[in-house]
Amino acid sequence: MTHQHQRAAIVTGGSRGIGAAIARRLAQDGIAVAINYASGRAAADALVAEIEAAGGHAIAVPADLADPATPLRLFDAAERAFGGVDILVNNAGVMELGPLAEVTDEAFARQISINLESVFRSLREAARRLRDGGRIVSPPA
Numbered sequence: 001m002t003h004q005h006q007r008a009a010i011v012t013g014g015s016r017g018i019g020a021a022i023a024r025r026l027a028q029d030g031i032a033v034a035i036n037y038a039s040g041r042a043a044a045d046a047l048v049a050e051i052e053a054a055g056g057h058a059i060a061v062p063a064d065l066a067d068p069a070t071p072l073r074l075f076d077a078a079e080r081a082f083g084g085v086d087i088l089v090n091n092a093g094v095m096e097l098g099p100l101a102e103v104t105d106e107a108f109a110r111q112i113s114i115n116l117e118s119v120f121r122s123l124r125e126a127a128r129r130l131r132d133g134g135r136i137v138s139p140p141a
Contacts, residue, residue: 001045003123005131006057008032008082012065012122015044015093018139023047027056031087033131034078038092040065057082065092065118070127079129088126090119090138 009026013019015024015037021031024047033051035058038045044060051058061077063070078085094114096107119138 003090005083005085006030006032006084008034008084008121009079009089010034010036010061010085011089011091012036012074012118013038013112014041014089015047015060019045019089019091022137022139023058024051024089026089027051027054027058027103030056032057032082034060034061034074034081034085034090034094036063036065036074037098039128065122068117068121069117073120073132074122075125075129082130084131085129085134086131087135088122090132090136092118092124 009031011019011023011030011033014023014035023035035044035047037060041062048058048060059077059081061074063073075085092114094111096103096111123136
């Protein structure tokens with residue numbers, strides 16, 4: 001007897017822009033989506049409502065990827081909602097634009113934390129928890 005499960009994805013930075021487009025496409029393909037966002041709850045909630053109105057399944061998961069525990073919480077939330085995770089899309093990223101001479105150490109550290117360290121932590125959690133045959137997508141910045 002074969003056990004059928006709905007495929008599920010986590011999309012970091014999924015509430016707007018490219019991340020929202022990825023979440024919509026995954027949902028159109030029948031994949032349940034955990035939409036991560038750090039700010040912009042209204043946009044995330046609107047995207048969840050849009051996906052569900054079209055017959056898909058989605059949840060919004062607020063979490064700042066600068067926090068080292070966030071990947072664990074994202075996988076926990078997706079597994080609770082969907083039973084497991086098949087796809088991780090590392091889409092979140094930040095960039096502070098301005099003259100290099102004015103970039104603070106704190107701003108630089110936040111960019112490294114989100115754009116590099118969180119990707120590593122998310123990949124590590126995915127290696128531990130993706131279902132067999134899982135996929136990881138890390139779009140270039």
